[in-house]
Amino acid sequence: MIKKLNPIHASLLAGVLCILCFMTSHVKAITQLANGSYSIQLKALKENSSEESRVQQSIEPNGELKVKDGKAVASITMKDSSDITHFKVEQQGAMRDVKVIESNAENNTRVVEFEVTDITQPVKAWVDIYIELPGLTYDQDYTIQLKFDPNSLRKIASSAATEGTSMNLLLYLFNKEAFSNGVAFQLSEAPYLKNDYTMVPARFISENLGAQVTWDDQSKVVSIERDHHMIQMKNGSSQVTVNGTVVTVDTAIEIKNGSTFVPLRFIAEQLGAEVKWDANQKSIAIVR
Numbered sequence: 001m002i003k004k005l006n007p008i009h010a011s012l013l014a015g016v017l018c019i020l021c022f023m024t025s026h027v028k029a030i031t032q033l034a035n036g037s038y039s040i041q042l043k044a045l046k047e048n049s050s051e052e053s054r055v056q057q058s059i060e061p062n063g064e065l066k067v068k069d070g071k072a073v074a075s076i077t078m079k080d081s082s083d084i085t086h087f088k089v090e091q092q093g094a095m096r097d098v099k100v101i102e103s104n105a106e107n108n109t110r111v112v113e114f115e116v117t118d119i120t121q122p123v124k125a126w127v128d129i130y131i132e133l134p135g136l137t138y139d140q141d142y143t144i145q146l147k148f149d150p151n152s153l154r155k156i157a158s159s160a161a162t163e164g165t166s167m168n169l170l171l172y173l174f175n176k177e178a179f180s181n182g183v184a185f186q187l188s189e190a191p192y193l194k195n196d197y198t199m200v201p202a203r204f205i206s207e208n209l210g211a212q213v214t215w216d217d218q219s220k221v222v223s224i225e226r227d228h229h230m231i232q233m234k235n236g237s238s239q240v241t242v243n244g245t246v247v248t249v250d251t252a253i254e255i256k257n258g259s260t261f262v263p264l265r266f267i268a269e270q271l272g273a274e275v276k277w278d279a280n281q282k283s284i285a286i287v288r
């Protein structure tokens, strides 16, 4: 007999389903990932087990995933490199040698890469170990699993414009993804164009360039202060006060989705930073 759920149970069930849905939906498939490099954590597990393998001690727990047009290549650093004479991973049903892309004899490490089709599934791997100790030769091979943590996936910013600078911000026109010294942030609104001027979020830029931002709810004035340099601005106005003197900016200040947007050149200049625009990537690098 099919029992009808009472409304309380039904709403509880709906809630649980919603949470499950949320928990699974934020893990993106590789085909959904934007091109670029990501950091990802990984673990070596014993064969057919969720227990950690001895191999975990011989790999760096942070790997890198390079995504291009829906394909992903993982690179991992192996420590105790000379002990691990062979390392294979399963690719299209067969065990294949990984590609060595870097090796460092002094640190006894090597970086290997291999294609990954699904970061949510463990990859079957095989290691061949050869260690000669006084009175003992350890010569064994084992099957293990490499398990990525999809929730640890973080985009790594890369831009020629930000290299070698002590403070750098990287934003993209019409894109909510932004980086401060390589660390990814999600903006509440993407930078946009207004009358051909680029508008950027004042708080993200200012705070990440070491300035203090305050909002006075009564006067509706946003104040940005750095090293006794004070900028005050009001929503809808192109008249901005800089250290008590009124200046006119290219485009009026705007509040979008709770964030104050200001003309890029103005804010960068005021905070002593330089702007580099890359038309190909539509990226805005703000460096100091």
Ligand code: HEM
Pocket (backbone or CB within 6 Å): 045, 046, 047, 052, 053, 054, 055, 058, 080, 083, 084, 127, 129, 131, 133, 138, 142, 144
């Ligand atoms: C001379 C040093 C070592 C000794 C004496 C040693 C000894 C052992 C022993 C007794 C086992 C259990 C075997 C069994 O009954 O299944 C084992 C398992 C294993 N060892 Fe070693 N081991 C050594 C070094 C290493 C190194 C350097 C690695 C990897 C880099 C390694 C990887 C493994 C793996 C993968 C297993 C299978 C279980 C697992 O995944 O953790 N061993 N080892």
